[in-house]
Amino acid sequence: MKHILLVSSLIFSSATIAFAHDKEALRQSPPGPPFVQVSDALPLPAFIPGLGTLFVDPASLPAGPFLAYDHDGKLSATIYMTPLEELQAGSAFDGLGLGAHEVSSVDIYYNAGHPGVEKPHAHVVLFHDAEAKGRLAK
Template sequence: MKLIPTALAILLAGSFSAFAHDVPAEIAKAPPAGAFKAVSSLVKLPDFLPGMGQLFVDPASLPAGPFLAYDHDGKLVSTIYMLPVKDLNPDKSFNDLAAPGGNVDHVDVYYNAGHPGVEEPHVHVVLWHVSAADEALVAK
């Protein structure tokens, strides 16, 4: 699918400068400071989503995010962007997407048909701040 490489290229073009910094203290542990709210307090979703973790987002940044994802111990494990499929076209770009969680170990990109909070089809771009093996921290 051409959409996935395009979304990844858009994300990475604006994010390389963010790869080299550490996790800021205000978001290192859940709940993060500032305007971030638990996604479960905004829409009908469980507090912890297997495979993703406990999600927080600044409601003003919806639908794209960033969403901050935490493990069961409240440690930040990933930053997730949810980019609407309808916006992945030549007339729209997602510039300067940040990796607020610091260093990125690897990136996953996958399609989602929609869910509470982001009902329209979109692409999840997951910036993992932990190793692939440590993704198990949010598996269940």
Template sequence: MLRSYMLSATLLTMSAGFALAHDTEALMESPPGEPYVQVSDVLPLPEFLPGLGTLFVVPDTLPAGPFLAYDHDGKLSATVYMTPLEALSSGTAYNDLHVGSHEVTSVDVYYNAGHPGVDEPHAHVVLYHDADAKGRLAQ
């Protein structure tokens, strides 16, 4: 009996891992599908933002995100978080945020004074998913 419980738990854990890998794989090309929405479809922003790319977000995760950033060819290039400075200074923590890809080659953190969608001053935390991603998003 114990052996069958152990086997069931192992299979459940393995299937959850496969589901996570499948979900991550599905995010690699634009558009990522529901529940993500293209930011430029719901906010007065251009479709492609130089430095960030074409952004998709799950509205329920605002303001932090993650925002999935795609290059002009629709390749996932970065995961972006937008964390309001006032919330951080008041002790808000943003825990267990999702990533578009588990491969991260570099990270940038910088200040933003605010824009449609995240109006207050905030920090952008950008996780680049390959060595050329930053260059592709800059154009």
């Protein structure tokens, strides 16, 4: 029994350390695979005022998470783009990832569509520190 508890403890500790390492790796641009820079895949500018430089795992589309970096490459926000039509049909977007666990504020607003997420959708923006919104604005 002690052996089973010890092995379970080691596995849990290893998973926790790996998870923390992954989150740390996302703090600076570029985040690495499986994330790709949105502007490399779509006709969008490299830096979008208000959203920053975006990276996404293509397998997580359309909702994301999209990781938003400021001009200095610091992770500033995690953004979700949830299609209104799917929400109205009762779809749920559960278990979406986070770029960082610290969230200082949240903005939610309508978007009529753009390359990559053409249908009307809601942007849900989680800002990761008090200055993040300002850094992404310009």
